[in-house]
Structure formats: structure tokens, C-alpha cells
Amino acid sequence: MKNNAKKIVHYIVQWLKKYIKKTQSNGFVIGISGGIDSSVTSMLVAMTKYPTFTLEMPILEKHPNFLSEQHVNFLKSRFLNVHHLKKDLSSLFISFIHTMNDHITEKKNKPLALANAKSRIRMLTLYYYANIENYLVVGTGNKVEDFGVGFFTKYGDGGVDIHPIADLTKSEIRFLAKELNIIDGIQKAEPTDGLWEDKRSDEDQLEATYEELEWAMKIAEKRKKIFMKPLKEENMIF
Numbered sequence: 001m002k003n004n005a006k007k008i009v010h011y012i013v014q015w016l017k018k019y020i021k022k023t024q025s026n027g028f029v030i031g032i033s034g035g036i037d038s039s040v041t042s043m044l045v046a047m048t049k050y051p052t053f054t055l056e057m058p059i060l061e062k063h064p065n066f067l068s069e070q071h072v073n074f075l076k077s078r079f080l081n082v083h084h085l086k087k088d089l090s091s092l093f094i095s096f097i098h099t100m101n102d103h104i105t106e107k108k109n110k111p112l113a114l115a116n117a118k119s120r121i122r123m124l125t126l127y128y129y130a131n132i133e134n135y136l137v138v139g140t141g142n143k144v145e146d147f148g149v150g151f152f153t154k155y156g157d158g159g160v161d162i163h164p165i166a167d168l169t170k171s172e173i174r175f176l177a178k179e180l181n182i183i184d185g186i187q188k189a190e191p192t193d194g195l196w197e198d199k200r201s202d203e204d205q206l207e208a209t210y211e212e213l214e215w216a217m218k219i220a221e222k223r224k225k226i227f228m229k230p231l232k233e234e235n236m237i238f
Contacts, residue, residue: 005179008172012164013047019162020050020136027051027081029130030138031122031157034067036177036186037140041164042071043180045138046079053135056086057122059093067186074183085129089121096121119156127159139163144170144210148217151205169217170210 020028028045032038032054046052054075056068075082096117123137130137139160145151147166152158165173177187208216 005175008168009044009047009176009179012044016045016048016162016164017050020048023136023161025136026134027053027136028138029053029055029126029133029135030140031055031057031126032068032071034065034069034071034186035140035189036173036182037142037165039071039182039186040173040176040180041138041140042075043182044164046075046082049079049081051133051135052079052082053129053133054082054084055126055129056084057089057125058086059088059118059121060090067183067189070183071186087125089118089125092121093118116153116156119153120159123156123159130161136161139166141166142168142170142173144213144217149213169214171214 016028027050028048030038030042030045030052032042033056042052042054052075054072056065056072058065072084076084097114126137129135137160139146139157139162141147141152141157141160141163142165146158146163168176174187
């Protein structure tokens, strides 16, 4: 897998270079969280040598995100094209809550609605800076979450211009993280979307491990191939 990891890294970086030239954009903007997906993706984007704007967007966080800070320092120590901004969006989110203060306060799905609102506020922020600089908004969704089980927020973290790691499973992203020397703490951290006050993990919400989901997706792909396989003429019914 090590040689494959090098090839995958090279392929994605070259693809990003071709894409940004094709779109005549000036650079990339990406939200980082201290998670493995955004860390690997931001590293790949930085490797293009194009201007890379990393944006940290905490919302009502009680404790500093040291992993995110460490990753930013790691990137800036290696790439001169990386620029970073930390923008606390708590006041914007609180203002939204106050504006929406109405009769639906006790509805069952309100916590989910507010969690998705956080993601959408971050999307607005990314596109604000992207529009100013004519940058591309880079997504961090992988094959399992975004394109397998649909674990993302519509018009939130799903609202981006490009998905560099869209064809990679979580296991493959972990291999890339090792290849890219991503901070050990990030590689070992439990995946979470950071949208809930109780800090629930991705796997808590999905009610399955990433290994189980990848196994299920492989089975589904095999069955799809069998179903789509052309029938031999002698087996056709006319």
C-alpha cells in the first residue's frame, strides 16, 4: 500500500493543479477541524504550491482545538503558500438562534436542525472568502461518509467546489495520513463532525464502524457488478 499511497498522493496533487488551471481560480480555501480528513486534504492542496487558505471556524467550543492548531503549524512550517485564519463564529450562531426563537423550541428534531445550521454557517464563511479571492472551496468528504452512506450536511460541508478525497475510503485516508506524516494525534483521534455539544463520534451517529461500512460497500459493489454484467446471448429471453 505504501507505493500505492505515493501514487495516489501524486495523482490527486496533479489533478488539483489541472483543475485549478481549468477553472482559472487563484487558489484554494479549506476548512480544517483537526480531523484526519481535513488534515490529509489540506496537505494535498498545499502540495500544489498554489495559495492555500486554511480556515478554522469554532462555534461555542469550550476547549481549544490543539490538534487543529498543531496541524496548521505543521503546514506552515512546510509550505510558504499556506495562510491561516481562525474565525470564531459563535456570535453569528447565537444570533441565528435568537432570531429563530419561536414556538418550535421543544421539537424533537431541533438539535439536528441546529447542528446542521453550524455546518451551513461554516459553508457561508468559506464561500465569503473564496469569492473575495477567486478561490475554490475544497471539500473533505470521503467515499464512505459523503458518497457511501450520505453522512454530510446538504448545503453545509457538502456545499463545496471540489472533493479531492471523494474516491478514498477511511482506511485509505489513514494510509495517506501515514505517508504524509500527519500528526500522530490526528491519526489516532476518534472521528467526529464537531457539531454536537455531547461530542458524539461519527460512528456513534452512524451506529456502525468505518470498517463495517467499508465491508458493506464492497459487498454492494460486487453485487452491482454481477447485476450489471451483460447476459450471454444463449441466456437471453426474446
